[in-house]
Every structure is written in C-alpha cells, then in structure tokens.
Amino acid sequence: MVSDAETRAVYRVLYDTRATPLTMGEIRERVSSLTGKSNLQLDRRLRSLRTFFLVPAVRDKDHRQRFVYALEGWKPDADHRTARKTIRASDRALTFHTYGNRCAACGRTPKDDHVKLVIDHKVPLELGGTNEPDNLQPLCEEDNHAKQALFADHEENAEALRVSLSLPDAHLRIGELLKSMAGVEVPKELIALVAREENHGDPTKRMRELRALGWKIKNSRRKEGRRSLSFYRLESWEPWPPGGPKAAIAKLEHARKHARRLEAQAKAAAEEGT
Ligand SMILES: [Zn+2]
Structure with missing residues (x-):
C-alpha cells in the first residue's frame, strides 16, 4: 500500500508529529535526514498518502499564517461515509441472534442467568466505531458497566x-x-x-x-x-x-517451520541409522 521507502518516511514523520504537526519545510527536513535524500517529491508523496490517510493542512495555532500537516488517521471508506446514525432494529435482533442471546464477555443469558443484555459497540462511536452489525455485540449490564469504567479509566x-x-x-x-x-x-x-x-x-x-x-x-x-x-x-x-x-x-514463522522440518528429518535419519 505505502510501498516506497520515501513515502513510508513521510508517513513516519507525519505519524510521529501528529500531536505537534509540522510545516511542509519542516517535514521535508525530517524526511531528508531519515532517508538521506535531499531531492524529495514531497508533494507527490503526500498526495499518494492521502489516498489512504486523512492529512489536512491546518493553520498553525501559534503562527496563523503558516500551514501545518496533521495526520488524523485512516481515511474512512465509502461505507463509513454513509454510516448510520442509529442502530437499526433488524441489526439489533441480528446481533442477539448471532451471539445466541448470550453476553459476549461472560456468556450468561437472560433465560438461565436472569441478566439483562444491552447492545454494545465493540469500538465505541467516539473512537470511530460504527452502528454496523460487525461492530455490535450483546453485553450483560455488569460487563457493559465494566467496559465503560475501563474507558473512563483510560x-x-x-x-x-x-x-x-x-x-x-x-x-x-x-x-x-x-x-x-x-x-x-x-x-x-x-x-x-x-x-x-x-x-x-x-x-x-x-x-x-x-x-x-x-x-x-x-x-x-x-x-x-x-x-x-x-x-x-x-x-x-x-x-x-x-x-x-x-x-x-x-517470514520468521516460515523459518521456524523449516528448521523444525529439518530437525524431524535429521531425527528420522538418525533413527534409521541405528
Ligand atoms: Zn456478561
């Protein structure tokens, strides 16, 4: 996706400085020192990154005449742009059905354990989660509260x-x-x-x-x-x-499997030899 080293370096710089975004000149300097190349096609690389990431130019808080480039994250796809504002009743029913009417965390059910199930967003809406079925799960009230407490703590x-x-x-x-x-x-x-x-x-x-x-x-x-x-x-x-x-x-996994195969072959050969 982000294939060449220079574009990856631009991404790296944008990512590292997302809290305190830099001007085009500053980005150029950092990328040059990372890649050792001075002749960067920064505009073109930024354009290609923008196919996948949101990198708006915004006015610098301290120097209003300057623009800085802030990496905001993954570019939402067409699905997300048309995201539903609420959970559809049919998706709610589908979610309960998919999980067999059980809490996704503890497995308890209203029928056997007298718990109340609520629909939970796996990735909370405020963190970019959606109302689509793949982001929904049933949780008992206890686990739902525990999850909310976890986010409050963090x-x-x-x-x-x-x-x-x-x-x-x-x-x-x-x-x-x-x-x-x-x-x-x-x-x-x-x-x-x-x-x-x-x-x-x-x-x-x-x-x-x-x-x-x-x-x-x-x-x-x-x-x-x-x-x-x-x-x-x-x-x-x-x-x-x-x-x-x-x-x-x-690659590591492949090397490990290969080593294991050689070991097994050596062992088999040794056994045959005895
Ligand atoms: Zn539960």
Whole structure:
C-alpha cells in the first residue's frame, strides 16, 4: 500500500508529529535526514498518502499564517461515509441472534442467568466505531458497566486509542498503542479492542509475534472481585521492519517451520541409522 521507502518516511514523520504537526519545510527536513535524500517529491508523496490517510493542512495555532500537516488517521471508506446514525432494529435482533442471546464477555443469558443484555459497540462511536452489525455485540449490564469504567479509566489515552485504531494492521495497532502507553500496564481488553479481530482475536498470539520481532513486553495478572485481569507492559521495542510487521512475522514463522522440518528429518535419519 505505502510501498516506497520515501513515502513510508513521510508517513513516519507525519505519524510521529501528529500531536505537534509540522510545516511542509519542516517535514521535508525530517524526511531528508531519515532517508538521506535531499531531492524529495514531497508533494507527490503526500498526495499518494492521502489516498489512504486523512492529512489536512491546518493553520498553525501559534503562527496563523503558516500551514501545518496533521495526520488524523485512516481515511474512512465509502461505507463509513454513509454510516448510520442509529442502530437499526433488524441489526439489533441480528446481533442477539448471532451471539445466541448470550453476553459476549461472560456468556450468561437472560433465560438461565436472569441478566439483562444491552447492545454494545465493540469500538465505541467516539473512537470511530460504527452502528454496523460487525461492530455490535450483546453485553450483560455488569460487563457493559465494566467496559465503560475501563474507558473512563483510560480517558487520557483516547487519542492514542483513536490513532491506533486507524492503522491498517493488527500488529501496528497493538504496537503503536503499547508505545504510546510505554511503561504503563495496559489492560488486555484495550489490546483486544485495538486488535479489531474476529471473535475478540487473541492478544496473546499477537504479543508472542511482537516479542519475536524483539519487543520486550511483560505480562501480569491479578484478581479483582470475581474478575481475573491481565495486563501488558511495554519495556522496549524495535522499529517496524521495512516491509511491515505482517511480512516479517510470516517470514520468521516460515523459518521456524523449516528448521523444525529439518530437525524431524535429521531425527528420522538418525533413527534409521541405528
Ligand atoms: Zn456478561
């Protein structure tokens, strides 16, 4: 998608400076020092990034005559532009049906456990979630309150969550959230939220993959009432591999399988020899 090194460097600079956006001249300087190239077609690269990302030029707060370029996130696709303002009754019914009338978090049902189920937005609307069925799930009132409390606790991280959610791949989304909260215990639920994967995905697997890329992530658990809570704390990280984390992880996986196959062959050969 963002294929050449210079365009990726422009993205990197825009991403790193999204809180304090830079002018075109400043971006040019940073990208040049990153790539070692002085002859950048910055305009063209910015245009190609804008196919996928929202990068509006806005007036600098302190110097009103200057324009700065702020990366706002992933460009919404046509679906999002026509997003519904409310949840349709049929989508509500479909959601309950899809989850078998169970709370998506604890599995309890109104019939057997006398809990009340409400419709929850997996990704909250204020973080860019939609009213489309794939963003809806039933939660019991208790789990719904717990989720709201989780967001209330992490209100100061809302912007980090929003930015992470807008990135194109699960490793980037999880990794960038961990980076923006480095040194802090991040609840597994927040990781699962930004992972945006089917069936809650499996943060444990993604963590293993990030660790394989050289990231140091500590896991800790503790009990709070009847809930068992799990946290991840980022201690150090590596830059994203040039071709993106997905490709690098697939490559590592492939190498591991290959090594295992060789080992099995060697073992079989040794057994035959005896
Ligand atoms: Zn529940």
